[in-house]
Amino acid sequence: MTDLTIVYEHDQWFEPLFAALQRRGLPYSAMRAGGSFDPNCPAPSRVVLNRIAMSAILRSAEQPIFWGLALFDAWERAGAHVLNGTATLAVDTSKARQLSLIASLGLAIPRTRTVHRVADVAQAAEAIGFPLVVKANIGGAGAGIARFDDRDALRAAIADRTLPGSIDGTLLVQDYVPARDGRIMRIETLDRSYLYALDIAGAGAFDLCPADACQRPDGAIRMNAVEPVEPLRTAAEAIARAAHLDVGGVEVMIDDRDGTPRFYDINALSNFVAKPLDVLGWDPHEKLVDRLEAWIAESR
Incomplete structure (x- = not known):
């Protein structure tokens, strides 16, 4: 059994991590998600890092999210320490679960109704009021979000069958x-502890990709390093602990109507910023490699 396997889905996002591992001389194997596996197979390494993104749904109809969930379950049962494993994926694959988790910690969330039938959307909307958004339960990079400012616009979308869809049938x-x-x-955490935070302007809760590599060419989305106030930092760490989040981000916005911080997303994929020295002044991949070394040592 080797020490470290990284399972990934996006071809470019993890090149900086692979480069950091190579600079440090830490052996690893990289496995692109796909293919087949034996449910009775041994785990490939002591430590496995899950880097499958929910935004995989945007890149292929044959996304590996649920395949990966089964794979990591088999490897956990075989004794591997899977980082962002099945407990984390159970949260990452459901915005509804994320909101329940956040609310259970006494933190504010946007008023929400979870539905599984389009026929129930209009009734849920009456309970929420306008303007509102309809979101896919599983999405990524802002996928599957539509805003409706009034009842007529929502009813037209329902009639035209143009509401967002979710691969699990939940909205x-x-x-x-x-x-x-x-x-x-966006508050990033590593091993349930604060790592850094980004102030993201111009996106609202739509079309958001957490890396500055994904900014729009027109510069409409701008990202800068920021130090969150202590209550937000503490809240993000509490969310990370509750979500079993080994590495990932928590998103929050200040409600302009009353100044309430409202947490609304937990993302188990941290692809970090593309130019960390420019944006942060340091490279978070180095801290991730430090912790991977410690996790490997703990697994022996």
């Missing part, structure tokens, strides 16, 4: 929260 009808100054914050 969220959610209050549209006006983010103060059009900004949201």
Whole structure:
């Protein structure tokens, strides 16, 4: 059994991580998600790092999300320490579960109704009020989100069958929260502890990709390093612990109507920023490699 296997889905996002591992001389095997596996197979390594993104649904109809969930379950049963494993994926694959988890910690979330039938969307909307958004329960990079400002626009979308869809057949009808100054914050964590935070302007809760490599060519989305106030930092760490999040981000926005921080997304994929020295002044991949070395040592 080797020490480290990284299972990934996006061809470019993890090149900086692979480069950091090579600089440090830490042996690893990289496995692109896909193919087949024996449910009775031994785990390939002591430590496995799951890097499958929910936004895989945007890149292929044959996304590996649920295949990966079965794979990591088999490897966990075979004794591997899977980072962002099945417990984390159970949260990552459901925005509804994320909101329940966040609310259970006493933190504010947008008013939400979870539905599984399009026929129930209109009734849920009446409970929420307008403007509102309809979201896919499983999405990535802003996939499957539509805003509706009034009842007629929503009814037209229902009639035309143009509502967002989710691969699990579940939708969220959610209050549209006006983010103060059009900004949201992405708080990154490593091993349930604060790592860094980004102030993201111009996106609201739509079309968001957490790496500056995914910014729009027109510069509409701008990202800068920021230090969150202590209550937000503490809240993000509590969410990471509850979600069994080994590495990943938590997103929050300040409701411009009343100043309430509303947490709305847990993302188990941290692809970090593309130019960390420019944006952060340091490279978070180095800290991730430090922790991978420690996890490997703990697994022996």
